[in-house]
Amino acid sequence: MICLIQRVFRGAGSVLYKSIVILTGAGVSAESGMGTFRDKDGIWTRYDLEDVATPEGFARNPGLVHDFYNARRQALRDAEPNAAHHALAKLEQVVAGMGGELLLVTQNIDNLHEKAGSQNLLHMHGELARVKCDACGVAGAWTGDLFSQTECWRCGQAGALRPDVVWFGEMPYGMDGIYERLSACGLFVSIGTSGEVYPAAGFVMEAGMAGAHTIELNLEPSANARGFREGRYGPASEVVARWVDDLVAKLRA
Ligand code: BJW
Numbered sequence: 001m002i003c004l005i006q007r008v009f010r011g012a013g014s015v016l017y018k019s020i021v022i023l024t025g026a027g028v029s030a031e032s033g034m035g036t037f038r039d040k041d042g043i044w045t046r047y048d049l050e051d052v053a054t055p056e057g058f059a060r061n062p063g064l065v066h067d068f069y070n071a072r073r074q075a076l077r078d079a080e081p082n083a084a085h086h087a088l089a090k091l092e093q094v095v096a097g098m099g100g101e102l103l104l105v106t107q108n109i110d111n112l113h114e115k116a117g118s119q120n121l122l123h124m125h126g127e128l129a130r131v132k133c134d135a136c137g138v139a140g141a142w143t144g145d146l147f148s149q150t151e152c153w154r155c156g157q158a159g160a161l162r163p164d165v166v167w168f169g170e171m172p173y174g175m176d177g178i179y180e181r182l183s184a185c186g187l188f189v190s191i192g193t194s195g196e197v198y199p200a201a202g203f204v205m206e207a208g209m210a211g212a213h214t215i216e217l218n219l220e221p222s223a224n225a226r227g228f229r230e231g232r233y234g235p236a237s238e239v240v241a242r243w244v245d246d247l248v249a250k251l252r253a
Contacts, residue, residue: 017186017213020095020102021178022088023203024113027192027219028236031082034075034110038194053167062148062159069163070145073128076110077143084191084240085116091244092118098251103181105174107193107200109165124172124200126165135160172199182206189243191217192236195224204228217243 026036036042037049051057052068088104095102104121106113109128113121131146132139136155142164151158166172182188188207195201204214204227216228217239225231232239 017095018100019181019185020091020100020187020189021181021185021203021207021212022102022104022189022191023193023200024088024104024106024108024191025193025200026108027194028084028088028106028240029079029082029108029110029112030192030219031235031237032079032085032110032112034072034079034108034112036192036194038196049168054169055167058162058167062162065163066146066148069128069165072109073143073145076128079110079112081112081116082237084236085112085118087241087244088113088191089117091248092120094248094251103178103185105178105200105203107197109163122174122178124166124174124178126163126173128163128165130164131161132164133157133160134162139164175199178203179206182212183210185210185212187215188212189215189217190222190228191240193218193222195222195227215243 026034030036037044047068051061052065058065092102092104102120104113104118105124106121107125109123109126111127111129129141129143130139131142133152133155135152135157138152138154146161146163149158150161152160182203183206185207188204190204193200201224204224208214208227214228214230216222216225216231217236218233219235220233221231232243
């Protein structure tokens with residue numbers, strides 16, 4: 001019954017998912033040179049996440065945290081979206097043109113999905129090109145370097161600006177809206193994420209319980225691969241592009 005509400009059947013065997021939720025992680029940007037966290041040459045092999053991705057680490061050594069994010073902001077300036085980002089932007093357009101809705105939820109703080117043209121996009125772990133002030137709460141765009149003594153443009157407080165990213169122990173952005181969309185989606189797809197960080201790792205269970213078809217696209221099976229009904233494995237630039245072509249053909253059939 002739930003599936004009938006979530007899907008609109010069009011002709012024999014063809015099905016249009018009215019509502020699609022796609023979750024992306026570092027793997028989708030790996031081929032754009034942004035690096036992943038938990039792979040054998042990942043970011044957490046060079047940095048201790050307790051030092052650079054927790055509020056406590058920032059309080060202990062803000063200079064180290066600023067250096068970490070300044071370097072990644074610098075890397076982002078030269079990065080370009082790859083075939084996977086482009087394919088997802090194309091899919092959003094196709095689905096919208098058929099009266100459906102696609103929400104792209106990314107754990108990535110890079111801007112490669114928007115650079116590729118995705119519009120209905122939610123950065124649940126924040127954005128590298130934004131900062132916020134711990135003193136007055138203002139948040140805004142920031143593309144240059146940030147230092148321990150940088151003054152807030154609104155309240156003037158030195159040392160209160162921090163990257164507008166979600167660290168361990170902090171609440172990710174947009175959770176109410178995400179859960180609402182997961183509970184109503186007909187298709188949930190997880191791309192390039194290890195399935196080790198919650199709440200994102202729990203999305204497949206939410207969507208599955210709501211009756212959605214669930215697919216994992218990843219270099220290799222993730223920590224929660226068994227929670228998906230279907231898996232396709234290989235580099236995102238190939239697997240995602242091929243999967244989007246297959247789905248678009250099915251939608252248009
Ligand atoms: C390719 C590829 C290619 C490679 N093609 N694929 C105990 C149990 C359960 C939970 C907890 C617990 N103790 C604490 C928690 C909660 C905690 C958590 O999950 N901890 C775990 C480590 C156990 N989570 C939190 O604290 C979160 N907040 C929270 O829970 O709030 C309370 C809450 C309650 C109720 C509801 C909602 C909330 C906050 C998490 C913040 C994560 N922050 C970071 C850093 C900040 C952003 C940044 O600097 O970039 O976000 S950590 C880092 O991990 C980053 C990422 O977004 C995140 C996920 O990583 P991702 O994207 O999956 O990357 P990898 O490297 O892990 O995986 C890459 C994958 O790609 C691999 O599978 C590769 O194979 C693949 N790949 N190349 C395709 N070419």
